[in-house]
Amino acid sequence: MTALRPVALRCEHQTAPMGLNRPHPRFDWALEGEGHERSQTAYRLMVRAGEAMLWDSGKVMSAQTRQVEYAGPALVSDQALDWTVMVWDEAGTPSDWAEAGHLFTGLMQQSDWQADWIARYFVLPAGREAPADNPYDNRWQARPADHFRRDFSTPDKPVRATAYVTALGLYELYLNGARVGDAVMAPGWTDYHQRVEYQSYDVTDLVRSGANALGALLGEGWYSGRVGHNQRRAGNHYGGRPALLCQLHLEYADGRIERILSDADWRTVQGPVCYSDFLMGELYDAQLEMPGWAQPGFDDARWQPVEVFTPEPRAPRLEAARAPQVRETVRFPARFLHRARTGGHVHDLGQNIAGYVQLEVQARSGDRFTLRHGEMLDAQGELYVANLRHAVAVDHYIARGHGCERFKPRFTFHGFQFVELTLPDGVSPDDVTLTGIAIHNDLNIAGSLRTGSDMVNKLIANIEWSQRDNFLSVPTDCPQRDERLGWSADAQVFWKTAGYGMDVSAFLEKWFEDIAEAQLPDGAFTDIAPSRPLNPYRQSAQPGAPGWGDAPVILAWQHWLRYGDRALVERHFDRLVAWLRHIADANPDHLRVNAVYNNYGDWLSVGPASDRTMVATAYWVHVADLMAKLSAVVARSELARYYEDQARAVRQAFIKAFVDDDGRITGDTQTAYLLALDFAVLPTDLHAKAAGHLLRKLEEANGHLQTGFLGVKHLCPVLSDIGAPERAYDLLLNQSYPSWGFSIAQGATTIWERWDGWTQDKGFQSVNMNSFNHYAYGAVGEWLYARVAGIDWDETDPGYSTIAMRPLFDPRLGWLEAHYDAPTGRVESTWRIEGSLVTWTFSIPPNCAGRIALPRPVLTLIAGDRPLPVPGASFTLGSGRYTITLSL
Template structure:
């Protein structure tokens, strides 16, 4: 038997955090090891700063692998630390020590910052002519990107150099001409009036002895560029110009530390990025390039001084970035299709992405290459862009005419699969190479699943890509049109699915800060976060609707179940309490009727509309139940009884107002029964009647779904729980409208916003709201992983220390091969149907157990390579690899 092995060592949910917001960081790890019933009996963590040990925990008898808090010498700012881990197994045998990736403390106090905010003056300096394509001449008034730089001298080669940088807007950092880091769209979106996240970089290899230069480029991004669909004021939500804050620490062999900071010694100029805007696109004139602009010795006689200023209305709080940065992740070669009626040339990436194109080309000086982006083609093969609304989504490149040239945008992104490339005279598609580049927060991929159905495999791919395309600084609704908000209900219905696909722990910690900052004084959470761009003319943000404002409660609970992370719940618990008080104060009769907030109901449902007050009240039952559970998590026992009583009162009101003695719920919709059943609102007799009515509603819809955003996630789980898993599979395999399969049959590579985004009878839906990249309906992914594959969390043992395994075998699916890298280790589930038997193989990581629940007892059970007795249809297995044969 091999030694137990710790793997996936994480600090603050990161493999290598580059900056801390906690003086006592938390450590996690997973385990590997062959054999059966493997357990961790003890652990030891050692944290070092160079050769100095800051914390040696010693051997700690414990099976815990989650959220182990640092307890050593107080950590200072600007440190690079390493940590190692040893674990002991069930026989008290130690593992080999494992070194984790180094991490940085960053600048943990506002007092650590000596840098000042700098930006270009609002007016061009005297004698400076704007380039001919400057956006001062265009109707959008998008701004050129700023170049900033300053020279500095290092008395010798530093032994360590660290850069801490952020922006109001977007930035790229350069030292001696070399780009620092690989992040794009940094520092990300926050409410810049309250908080800005900074990034930390090790730049030791880039700084030389003697003369050096540090430079940056600034784009508008979310700060002063266009976000949202209010075109009267789509930009300048936070300020009128981008700004930079940067601090470079140079540490020498003798211990001296010098700092180079943003101050009045920097200079600025505009260059080849004539404008760059999320909705409009980017124009780049290569003739205006400034070779060597970020290198020593460059002539800055035409550059202007920067302005040092304090952002209005206040300098934002500075914190280290919480989530992995947005990066370029996957490249897709563009396939040439045909020439468009417009004269442009249509390319297909084969995948709907969020990102931009890279062009490799040859041309004459002044040649213009134009890229228009769209998600779909119309019936005549032309680029369809009407659904982008006011988003122009067009990039321009003006060649310098010096051999082979390359272009990709810096400060914009688009949602697209198809590209229309307009070429200058004399250039053909054969002279151009077009590549699509997907960007998103570079979250670790944690799950993979394949099945015997090509359609289901495409659905799984569509779910993953809708998540990739919309997890960009915040979980957006869509990446293509003039919106791109962090809508809360879209996220909460999808959140369990998202955690199977990627590690969303750090991503949610970041977004929860946005949610918290947007909360209103009366306790109301908002529909979107960050909230400012949604209604720029309101004095306060838009309060959250039922299902939208409820999202923080739901996601906090799911975060606890998936990661066993109590800290997020503890930090934001009082905010959750304020939200429940907001609901209760507005609705003293325990029916959620008071419209002090929006009520979207079951948004974008097909068929009969659900009663909105019924939906709202059902959600109140859910969040009251969850608050009772969360109160227990954080040891607020005084609140448990309060929320249990509230949930009971709201259930009683729901039954009296909406449910008949025959079990029919007001509105008589699929969603009405789904919510009542999944939220455990009904007593047993009515539960059975409601289940029968749900099946009736499916029959009346000819076996089709009729749910919207709030109902969709409950369809397959509820059908499975009421003993009708075949009906869940019927919905899964349906390929006629409305269904997941219908969009796939139309060539979809991402999840559509609407079931009827396009139909054979009506063509495209209204251009006012018709995204082809919206993850909400992809919430079926949680059922695919949890029930089709059989990998689910257990509420009694958060963090996947117990894996609940209740697979539902179906001959139409044929086989499943799935794994999930849980916080505790890799869980595997593979099954295949042959004749009337299912062969099911599972792997349970060390330190865990699997709670097995099958419809029929297995015919055989092999543990490792040895047959063992079959314990029945429900039983528990320790860690290891098992093979079961199960009657179908």
């Protein structure tokens, strides 16, 4: 038997963090190894800075593979480190050292930053004119992008060079003409009045001995551009112009460190990016390009000095980026469909994405190309853009007329599947190549699930793409219209699904900081994060509604169950306590009726509306229960008892106010029974009655769902739990309205915001709110992974140390193949139905156990190729690969 292998090394939830926010970071690894009942009995972890050993843990007798905290001397700023680990197995056999992981410590103290914020003056100097009058609509006065540069020289080539950079706005960094890094939309969205994240780049290979030059290009982005509702006016959410902060550290062979800083020595000008805005789009005039502007020796005499800029109302904290950056990930060649009535050429990417189009063309100087973006086509085949509201979503390119030219926007993105290209006279569509480029936070793909149903496979793909398209710095509600905000309920109902699709550990750590910073002084969390700040056109942040403001409690609990990460719970626990206090203070009678916040109820449900106070109170039961559990996680036993008592009191109030003796709940809706059952609100003697009412409501709806955002995630899990998994499958496989299959039958490549986003009878829903890329209804994905595939977390042993394996077999699906890269290692599940026999093959990673629960006793159980005694229907297995057969 081979030794165990430590794999998938991570530090602070990232494969290669480019900056740390704590001097004692946490390390994780997963395990691989053949055989059965494999386990780690010890580990040894080493951290080096070059040849210097910073910490050698020695052999530690422990099975721990998650959140192992560095215990050497406190790490300091500006270090490049390597780390590795070896393990011993159950027989005491050591592994080889794992392939080393790499990390930068970054600038860990605010005092490490010596650079100044620099910005372009608002007024152009005499003799410098704005770009020539353009024929396109820029009624919102979107700003041109700013170029910054400075020359510097080095006596020798440094042995190590690290660039630390961020912006109020968006940036691209250049060194000696080369683009630094591959991130887009950096540094990402935060509340810039409180915190800005920076990126670190190893630029050793780009620095030369002698003359060098740093350059940067800045756009408005979330800082001063437009994001949110009804953006007719200027954005200016956080400030009126973007600013740059840059610090280049050069380490020479003799140990000396030189710093090149953003300061008054830089110069600035505006150039070919005539404007660039998230909602407006981008105008790029290649005739205004400045070849060599980021190269040493460029003549910048006509550029103006920068202004050393002091952000208002205060300088933000500078922290290392907590999550992988937004990057270009997948490309889609555009397929020409037809000419539009406007004369434009309509193209189809075949996939609704968040991103932009790359245009490649040979053209004459001054030729103008226009790209309009939309998610759908109308009945006449025209680009449908009414649902974008005030988002213009149009890019323009003016050619320079020299050879093959390539354009893609720098500081805007769109949500679209279809592109309408307007060509100048004399240019043929055959002269142009269009490619759609998807962008999102480049999180590791965690799971894969495929079945014998083409429709279900398409549903899984649509869920995956809506997650990709909306995980862009924050988990947004939609990527196309004038909104793109981090709505919290949308995220919390989808989060368990999200964790199967991607490793969301680092992404949530970042977004939880946004949530925490948005919390109001009275303890109220907000509906969105980052929250909208005060400015002349906005009011203060909006307190969270039931299900929305409750999201941080739910997210913290799920993060603990999936990743076994106590640190996030500890860091934000007092904020969760403040939210529960906010609810209790406003509702002393234990019914959540006091409207000190919004109450959206079961948002966008179809059919009968659920009583909003009932929904709110059910959520109070749920978050009180979770707070009792989270209190135990952080060893706060007195608070655990307090929340247990609170949950008990709210349950009693709920039953008295909303439930009759027959288990009928006020409103008599599917969501009412789903929440009451899944949140364990009802006493045991009413469970069966409430379950009967739920089944009755399905019958009354002719077997269709009638839930909104808050109800949808509970549908299939609850039906499975009450002994009606076949009804869950009915909903999954349904293709008539309303259902998941209905949108797929209409050609959907992502999840729609509304069940009735488009129907044969009514056409498109209201343009006021009708996104075709909105992940909330994709929450069914958690049931597909956790129950249909049988790969679920176990609340008694978080972090997938024990896997709850309760697959649900149905001949209509035929077969299933799934895997999930859990924090502990890869879990696999494959089943196939032939006649009345199910064959299920699955694997449990080393150091883990599988808690098996099947609908019927097994017929055979084989470990590898070795038969084992038949154990019944419920049992526990150690690591390894197994095959089970049972009858349907």
